[in-house]
Amino acid sequence: MEEHLAHGALWTIKEGFTYPNEYIYWTIHIVVYPYITGLVAGAFVLSSMYHVFGKEELKPVAKFSLVFSFALLLMATSPLMLHLTQVFNSINMILTPHFYSAIAAFTVVYLTYMAIVLAEIWFVFRPYIVEQAKEKKGLLGLLYNAMTLGSFDVSEKALQTDHKIIKILAAVGIPAAAFLHGYVGFIFGSVKTVPLWKTPLMPFIFLMSAIISGVSGCIVTYIVGMSLKRNFICGASIRSMCKVLVWFLVAAIVLEGIDIIFHAYTAEEFWSIMSELLFQRFAFKMLVVQWLIGMILPLILLLLPRLSMLRAFISATLVLIGVFTMRWDVVIGGQSMSKSLAGFLTYDMPIIPHNMESFLEGPIPITVLLIMPLVLLFIFNKVLPVFTEVFNEEDCGFTEGLLSGKDHAKH
Amino acid sequence: MSLSRRELLKMGLLAVCGTVIPLSALEILKPEAAASLIRPYSEHKRWAFVVDTTKCVGCGMCVKACKLENEIPFNIDVQRTWVERYVQLKNGDVLIDSPHGARNGYIKNDPQGKEINEAEVAKGIFVPKLCNQCEKPSCVQVCPVGATYKTSDGVVLVDKGWCIGCGYCINNCPYLARFFSPVTNTADKCTFCYHRITKGLNTACMDACAFGARKIGMLNDPNSEVAKIISTERVSVLKPEYGNEPQVFYIGLDAIVR
Numbered sequence: 001m002e003e004h005l006a007h008g009a010l011w012t013i014k015e016g017f018t019y020p021n022e023y024i025y026w027t028i029h030i031v032v033y034p035y036i037t038g039l040v041a042g043a044f045v046l047s048s049m050y051h052v053f054g055k056e057e058l059k060p061v062a063k064f065s066l067v068f069s070f071a072l073l074l075m076a077t078s079p080l081m082l083h084l085t086q087v088f089n090s091i092n093m094i095l096t097p098h099f100y101s102a103i104a105a106f107t108v109v110y111l112t113y114m115a116i117v118l119a120e121i122w123f124v125f126r127p128y129i130v131e132q133a134k135e136k137k138g139l140l141g142l143l144y145n146a147m148t149l150g151s152f153d154v155s156e157k158a159l160q161t162d163h164k165i166i167k168i169l170a171a172v173g174i175p176a177a178a179f180l181h182g183y184v185g186f187i188f189g190s191v192k193t194v195p196l197w198k199t200p201l202m203p204f205i206f207l208m209s210a211i212i213s214g215v216s217g218c219i220v221t222y223i224v225g226m227s228l229k230r231n232f233i234c235g236a237s238i239r240s241m242c243k244v245l246v247w248f249l250v251a252a253i254v255l256e257g258i259d260i261i262f263h264a265y266t267a268e269e270f271w272s273i274m275s276e277l278l279f280q281r282f283a284f285k286m287l288v289v290q291w292l293i294g295m296i297l298p299l300i301l302l303l304l305p306r307l308s309m310l311r312a313f314i315s316a317t318l319v320l321i322g323v324f325t326m327r328w329d330v331v332i333g334g335q336s337m338s339k340s341l342a343g344f345l346t347y348d349m350p351i352i353p354h355n356m357e358s359f360l361e362g363p364i365p366i367t368v369l370l371i372m373p374l375v376l377l378f379i380f381n382k383v384l385p386v387f388t389e390v391f392n393e394e395d396c397g398f399t400e401g402l403l404s405g406k407d408h409a410k411h
Numbered sequence: 412m413s414l415s416r417r418e419l420l421k422m423g424l425l426a427v428c429g430t431v432i433p434l435s436a437l438e439i440l441k442p443e444a445a446a447s448l449i450r451p452y453s454e455h456k457r458w459a460f461v462v463d464t465t466k467c468v469g470c471g472m473c474v475k476a477c478k479l480e481n482e483i484p485f486n487i488d489v490q491r492t493w494v495e496r497y498v499q500l501k502n503g504d505v506l507i508d509s510p511h512g513a514r515n516g517y518i519k520n521d522p523q524g525k526e527i528n529e530a531e532v533a534k535g536i537f538v539p540k541l542c543n544q545c546e547k548p549s550c551v552q553v554c555p556v557g558a559t560y561k562t563s564d565g566v567v568l569v570d571k572g573w574c575i576g577c578g579y580c581i582n583n584c585p586y587l588a589r590f591f592s593p594v595t596n597t598a599d600k601c602t603f604c605y606h607r608i609t610k611g612l613n614t615a616c617m618d619a620c621a622f623g624a625r626k627i628g629m630l631n632d633p634n635s636e637v638a639k640i641i642s643t644e645r646v647s648v649l650k651p652e653y654g655n656e657p658q659v660f661y662i663g664l665d666a667i668v669r
Contacts, residue, residue: 006489007591017507017523017669019587020493025578085576085596089556092573098557103579106555192549192653193585339587340669342507 016343024335024347028366029083034184035327036076041181042214043069051170057236057399060390065218067386070117071376078369102187109183113176120169123162125384130154181210195270196334201259208252213323215245216316223313231389234396238312242302249299273337286329294322456564457630461637462539465663466624469494469537471516476619489590491601492541492616497667498522499533505667538668542588542601543657550580566605571597585653
């Protein structure tokens with residue numbers, strides 16, 4: 001008979017002195033959760049760059065990144081559902097929210113943001129939806145008719161109002177997106193028993209890494225999606241996204257760097273075990289993958305002159321890998337240091353499932369979950385024009401001319 | 412009806428004063444403060460625990476009794492109470508362990524599985540641990556659904572029918588007193604045997620201890636042994652820096668205890 005184990009014992013290897021009840025309780029799902037919400041926030045901020053700040057060259061990706069953000073948002077709760085041991089009780093979050101708990105605000109924050117994104121998508125695609133509702137017959141026609149919500153007015157005046165509303169929603173959405181993810185950072189930053197998490201910088205660190213991962217996610221998905229449809233990709237848009245990426249990469253490097261420097265300099269009680277984590281146990285994951293490959297190398301690649309599409313694609317992919325590793329290092333690394341400060345817990349993910357628990361905690365559900373946003377995006381693209389060629393070569397050339405003109409004017 | 416600006420301001424001011432003044436009266440006449448004028452000793456019941464580490468021999472009977480009493484499966488490595496062993500060697504090394512929470516007792520001189528010659532040992536301490544039933548429990552603060560709560564007499568309990576199993580309370584407990592129950596798959600912890608103490612019985616671990624290392628009592632009851640020890644002897648608590656105000660008081664702790 002298979003021996004029954006304590007929750008956590010299956011994937012935790014203990015070394016040195018750890019408390020008897022100490023296991024890695026937050027596992028792969030909690031690694032993926034901030035990763036997905038980070039992508040949500042980053043993608044939204046990118047779309048707002050066009051809608052609020054009028055960055056014309058980002059027009060081709062503005063609609064796409066908005067819908068991408070929504071697809072990711074739909075999947076954001078699923079890692080949490082996989083994580084809960086009493087998933088059928090999760091409704092209690094809505095029935096009796098205990099607002100002293102940072103987690104309790106999740107429903108409010110999540111739904112507020114969802115409402116903003118949904119509303120903005122509706123306004124952005126409204127002219128298209130109305131047009132399709134009038135044109136299409138049958139089931140698809142019914143769907144578009146339902147999506148109009150009974151509003152068929154696409155006169156010049158109505159569209160102008162729409163435009164104003166979109167601008168407001170996009171502007172309100174930026175703090176909402178920042179809050180959604182900064183709040184995830186707060187959930188970690190406020191756990192006073194985990195020294196790696198407990199820093200007031202945590203919300204900002206999470207926010208910066210969210211934006212770099214979201215922008216990178218958009219660059220990668222957009223290039224792949226447009227290439228699959230054999231559409232023309234405007235270099236000016238990609239370069240503009242890379243510029244955003246560079247600025248936030250610098251911010252992320254500075255914030256994460258300051259955090260480590262402070263810990264090392266103040267060298268509190270936990271520093272001896274934390275330095276062992278940073279420089280020995282997690283050295284490859286943290287220093288090589290998260291820092292060198294995930295932040296410094298892409299920054300250099302992006303800053304080198306004559307940025308090509310391929311180089312942008314590679315840099316963005318590296319950032320995506322780096323941010324995922326960062327989430328892993330924070331969530332798993334934080335719990336790896338025993339709260340006794342005299343031992344280590346190693347996370348050993350159960351790869352081959354042999355019962356329900358090992359299946360849920362294994363790589364299969366989480367892989368499905370990470371692919372789902374792309375599947376959703378594919379489905380949305382069937383209904384709404386996400387990957388359309390907004391700029392043809394002429395428009396693109398014109399925008400590039402404008403941009404270089406601006407650059408010249410600055411010099 | 413139309414209002415001039417002056418009238419609006421006047422009425423606004425009146426409304427603000429009208430609400431603030433009666434409310435501030437409540438602050439002046441705080442019921443607790445008024446009661447304390449009449450009766451200077453607190454009637455507030457508060458359970459507290461004393462662990463005398465100098466009396467513990469590490470037999471593990473308390474752990475066994477707790478597991479049986481509270482139906483925590485014996486062979487699974489989670490426990491509501493456990494005993495840690497601290498051995499300091501003459502060369503300064505400190506060896507700490509608590510194999511299976513010491514449910515089988517310490518029967519050999521083998522901290523961390525290493526056989527130690529008695530001559531090398533400078534000092535050794537057994538430290539029984541359990542939930543500290545904190546005055547400011549961080550687990551209660553962080554529970555998103557309010558499934559864990561503090562009773563009016565100071566014991567922190569978990570409503571296993573309401574817990575969603577997020578593990579936030581477990582990660583927020585500085586003492587690692589919490590775990591997932593293998594039976595209900597919800598957060599679980601020591602309750603000071605609330606089902607026993609509220610009937611006038613002792614906790615299971617206390618009854619199982621042959622050496623009197625564990626004591627429970629009311630903090631506000633001047634006749635309880637616990638209250639006497641805490642008010643007259645030198646006691647300390649674990650990890651006070653977290654601000655949880657733990658209510659398990661220790662005699663004979665040492666700098667090597669974590």
